[in-house]
Amino acid sequence: MTRRPSERRCPLTDTTLTGAGAHTGHAPAHPPTNTGVSNAKLGMWLFLGSECLLFGGLISTYLLYRGRVAGGPAPRQIFDIPFTSVSSFILLMSSLTMVLAVSSITRGDMPRARTWLVTTALLGACFVGGQVYEFTVFYREGLGFTTNLFGSSFYTLTGFHGVHVTVGIIMLLSLYMMTLRGTIHQGKAETVEIVGLYWHFVDIVWIVIFTVVYLIPA
Amino acid sequence: MSTESLEHAETFPGEDVAHEAHHPTDGTYVKVAAILAALTALEVSTYFLAFGPLFLPVLLTLMTIKFLTVVSYFMHLKFDAPILRKAFYAGLITALCVYLVALSTFHFWGRPS
Numbered sequence: 001m002t003r004r005p006s007e008r009r010c011p012l013t014d015t016t017l018t019g020a021g022a023h024t025g026h027a028p029a030h031p032p033t034n035t036g037v038s039n040a041k042l043g044m045w046l047f048l049g050s051e052c053l054l055f056g057g058l059i060s061t062y063l064l065y066r067g068r069v070a071g072g073p074a075p076r077q078i079f080d081i082p083f084t085s086v087s088s089f090i091l092l093m094s095s096l097t098m099v100l101a102v103s104s105i106t107r108g109d110m111p112r113a114r115t116w117l118v119t120t121a122l123l124g125a126c127f128v129g130g131q132v133y134e135f136t137v138f139y140r141e142g143l144g145f146t147t148n149l150f151g152s153s154f155y156t157l158t159g160f161h162g163v164h165v166t167v168g169i170i171m172l173l174s175l176y177m178m179t180l181r182g183t184i185h186q187g188k189a190e191t192v193e194i195v196g197l198y199w200h201f202v203d204i205v206w207i208v209i210f211t212v213v214y215l216i217p218a
Numbered sequence: 219m220s221t222e223s224l225e226h227a228e229t230f231p232g233e234d235v236a237h238e239a240h241h242p243t244d245g246t247y248v249k250v251a252a253i254l255a256a257l258t259a260l261e262v263s264t265y266f267l268a269f270g271p272l273f274l275p276v277l278l279t280l281m282t283i284k285f286l287t288v289v290s291y292f293m294h295l296k297f298d299a300p301i302l303r304k305a306f307y308a309g310l311i312t313a314l315c316v317y318l319v320a321l322s323t324f325h326f327w328g329r330p331s
Contacts, residue, residue, distance in 0.1 A: 035299075035301055036299060036301075037298075037299045037301060037302060041302065042302065042305060046305045046309070048306055048309070049306045049307075049308055049310065050309055051309070052310045052312075052313040055313075056317045059317070060320055063321065063326060064321070064326060081262065082262075085262045089258055092251070092254055092255065092258060093255075095251070095254075095288060095292050096248065096251035096292075099247050103241075103244055196292075197293055200288055200289075200292045200293045201293075203288055204284075204285050204288050204289060207281060207285050208285065211261065211277055211278070211281040212281075215261060215262075215265055216274065216277060
């Protein structure tokens, strides 16, 4: 029996065949979509793509203004590279604990997933704490937000990044509470994966900031 | 042709790649993290050791390797659907192009700081 044209499935509207798990006999990991990937995950990747533009703008502004140090200390005079290196290492290791949390929840190992989520949040908190300490020291050494263009662009760039890390910590702690309540479980591992994508993104942004702002002298 | 065979013959964008069959193991993640830590140590060493004219190329290369390693392994982009790769790299490449042009417009390259 042949199928009439009107019976053919439209990829944009058909919701019966698409989605992970279609044709495999397994339960789909997400509702059917015409792209084959979950809309939430695709949305997060698009958001991260747009965040590249935000941080690209902030980094470019810093590069243009980092030499404008009139009335205040220069980058080389105030940056504490050993201290920032430790902060960078902490944030890098938080990416490892995050990916281990995703791996654990995918396997259904909830206790271990909770442990890794809290560890990631704590490492993130250490990083933010280090940044607050660094800002305090810089301020005491004479670099305020309005001291010069270097100060303004530096605090804006690293401050925006710090806010992103703080938002990530809030999301991680929310996930932790949701796993305790049972609203996040193995079947919703993708939610943890999506938060993980955001967390890794703040890590890769810091990889760029650490090199461009701290290690490459003005 | 039967309806059943038609259904199986039809494919949809991304359907075949939605399954993430090649996720690395926890051991692989730990190895990747160790490599990233070693690269970070190498980066920091450029601040204390004299690398001469190689200073900037080495730093930028290490930064790029670390960036791509995290994106590929920790963010699973290497193993995920191509549409996700396109979504992210479209933003990244657009940002790179826009801001390289912007920095050039402001005569950033080669000017004294």
